[in-house]
Amino acid sequence: MTRRALTALLALAAALALAAPAAQAAEPKASLPDIEDEVMCVSCNVALNVAESPQAYRQREFIRDLVEQGLTKEQIKDRLVAEYGSAVLAMPEDDGIGLAAYLVPVAAVLGLAAVALLVLPRWRRRARAAAAAAGTPAGAVPAGPAVTDEELRRLDEDLRRFDR
């Protein structure tokens, strides 16, 4: 193989190596239906996909133009925020009553974790004490009531009936 052919092969391999991740990273084409259920009609304060005001039609037109320009969903959302402000995103505000939407779930998770930390050791202690009282090792399943002869006879009868 000549040096020129080897160089060409290496260049081709390098180009393929660069192109492959780029193709994988390419985002899917944005579309109006995909975006309009995640943004608000700013003058009517409802989600754009259900809004029917003249402003909603203008916002849809604005999004369609950006889709045609080939912008990704995130780029379009950024442009919407730049034009209409963060209120255009269907997200609660980060002050006033909107702040509760962010803080309440965090507080709830922390609260539940605290309750679990308090309650779980107590439950475990109680289970150990109950097991010790019953004479079975902790974690072992206690034996059920003994099977009577009558129950064994009925079981055999049922099994014989199924075999037929």
Next chain:
Amino acid sequence: MIVAAAALIALLVYGLVAAGESTTLDDAVRRGESPKAPDRELPKLGGGTGSLADYRGKPVVLNFWASWCDPCKDEAPALRRAHERLERAGGTVLGVTVDDSSSDSARFAEQHDLEFPSLRDVDGKLGRDYGRTGVPETFLIDREGRIVAISRGMIDDDFLAAHLPKLLG
């Protein structure tokens, strides 16, 4: 658990208080006071940035508007006339667009011959400073940067006749 419930209630109360409609400016003007007009550096419609401070020493009619707002269309002729009168006294109408794309705002201004400058309150912070609850809303600001009259709704020639002399006098 009680602490968590108390914290949640406190948060909700804070939220309601913080998000509540601000009537501070209206109350002050009603009492005959002239509160200082809030100001922020904002992008200007057509490019660049601007603020109320650019018009220090001049009378200003600050008007919040949007291209999708029908009363804004109705009050446009009155604003145009007010701007002409203010210009003669060295002042201006200063528009502030709300929840509006720059292209729609520019088209609206052209259609209605609005020659006064407009800022773009993209994040609504200036509107919050003024306790804005809708559009249009108008604030008459004297040469000292103090609010002398407020209209929470559409203005007309009667409103301007009653209050504009306070700025021009």
